[in-house]
Amino acid sequence: MARQERAVRTRRAVLEAAAAVFAEHGYTAATVADILRTAGVTKGALYFHFDSKESLARGVLEVQTDQVLPPRDIKLQEVVDLAMTVAHRLRDDPLLRAGARLSADPAGRRQYGSAWPLWVEVLSGVLGEAHRRGETLAHVIPAEVAELLVSSFNGVQLYSQLENGLSDVEHRVSVLLKHLLPSIASPAVLMRLDVAEDRGARVLAEVTQSEAQGQVPVSA
Amino acid sequence: MARQERAVRTRRAVLEAAAAVFAEHGYTAATVADILRTAGVTKGALYFHFDSKESLARGVLEVQTDQVLPPRDIKLQEVVDLAMTVAHRLRDDPLLRAGARLSADPAGRRQYGSAWPLWVEVLSGVLGEAHRRGETLAHVIPAEVAELLVSSFNGVQLYSQLENGLSDVEHRVSVLLKHLLPSIASPAVLMRLDVAEDRGARVLAEVTQSEAQGQVPVSA
Known part of the structure; x- marks a missing residue:
């Protein structure tokens, strides 16, 4: 293994360990010794x-928004795919769970910041493109909807996490999207969106398959 | 002052002090000594x-849902009024801010519980009545919408709190409701709802006025 590759792997292992500890104990209670162990x-x-x-x-x-998803003909489907894949990954990915917990910690975030601006930026970009393509209703303000999605998604995942350990997080995010999208998407786009509970799992299987075939998906 | 009245006032003063300390420092860092002081x-x-x-x-x-609001001809307006008055009160009422923080604390809530089930119960009741009166669209499941409202409201208020100290919480909750209600209310009801940003302030002024006139508003 080349020296640089080894460094990348070590860095990733440390980040994943830090995420596991932050997700479990929160920032204040976590120690570098725990993370080392x-x-x-x-x-x-x-x-x-x-x-x-x-x-x-x-x-x-910093790595919260790294997952690259396949591009879609309908840009609003990319918004849905992003929300549903994050919902799916939350259960098994300590990095995302830690990101959510760190971002919602009033004391800690004064020191290290928050992932929310990153998510808002990513979503604003895709929603802006959807808007230019005429996929959205006339009154939609992409930046406003991006913040609404980030904040309401966060509330829904937190509710699922605290009430039942994320066991129904995909169902709840699907319900959120089904209730928000009719006021965002034009009717012709709305009826073409796939917002099913298992959408996240299917999109991630697609990503895994195209990676196995050596295709690199284009970033949204 | 009668003995019982004094006890009620003391209890309230203690609760408000506890709320101020919990809202500021969180459950773990708060001490009974701080609350006493x-x-x-x-x-x-x-x-x-x-x-x-x-x-x-x-x-x-326990006291999170105590605020009594005026009844309305349209039950969905009562749902809006509840959300908008809580949004308005969050800024000045440590009891509500503490309720939100305590409910979202993963470690603490294992000991003392959460206010979310109370809010879901109150909203389920009003949404169920709205549904029976035909104010909602056919697909609406009152209990599901109640949990969606509680969880997404909580995400939106947390976002506002952490990003700008609740200075735009009423605007954000108004945006949330404007995006959710088209998939909940029938069109004829939807156009009659007042979801303006200053709705919470106006409803609370109405409550104060009727209390000053000795009228007791009927609970929703």
Whole structure:
């Protein structure tokens, strides 16, 4: 394994360990010692990549929006795909769970920031394109809808997490989208959107398959 | 002042002090000593009403849904009024801010519970009545919409709180309702709903006025 590849893997292992610890204990209660133990790397290796608990939290937040999804003819389907794949991944991906918990921590986020502006930026881009293509209703303000989606999604996933450990998060996000989209999408677009509960799982299977075939999906 | 009235006032002062401390510091970091100092009552008076930090948190959660609002001809307007008055009160009422923070605390709520089930129960009742009166669209499931409203409202208020200290919470809740209600209310009801940003302030002014005139508003 080349030296650089090894460094990338170590950095990723440390980030995933940090995410697991932040997701479980929250930022304040988490310690670098916990993260070291979970990552199974040396102190030197960890500090080579991250010089503090704060920079570990920043590192976790930076990778929140890294998942690349297939482009769609309807841009609003990309918005749905993003929401449904994040909902699906939340259950098994400590990075996303940590991102949600860190972003909602009033004390901690004063130090390391929040993932919400990243999500708003990504969604504003796709919603803006949908708007230019005429997919949305006339009154829609892309940036406003982006913030509405990020904030309401976060409320719904938090509710699911605290009430039943995320067991119904995809159902709840699907219900949220089914109630929001009629005031966002034009009717002809609305009827073509796939907002089913298992949409996230299907899109991620598609991504895995095209990666296995050596195709690189184009970023949304 | 009669003995019982004094006890009621002391209990309220303690609850408000507990709420202020929980809202500011969170459950874990809050101490009974902080609450005592903020309330300005004796230790004996506090422990007469609440025997632990946990029971103080429970006390704060129990009073979340106490505000009585005027009944309306359209039951969905009562749903809007509830959301918009809570949004308005969040800024100045530590009890509601503490309720939101305590309910979203993964560690704490295992001890003292959450206000969400109370809100879901209140909203399910009003939405069920709206449904029986034919105010809602055919596909609407009142209990599902109640949970959607509680969870998405919570996400929106948290976003507003963390991004700008609740300065735009009424605007954001109004945007949420404007995007959700077209998939909940029948068109004829929808066009009659007042979902303006200042709705909460106006409804609360109405309540204050009728209380000053000695009228007791009927609970929704």
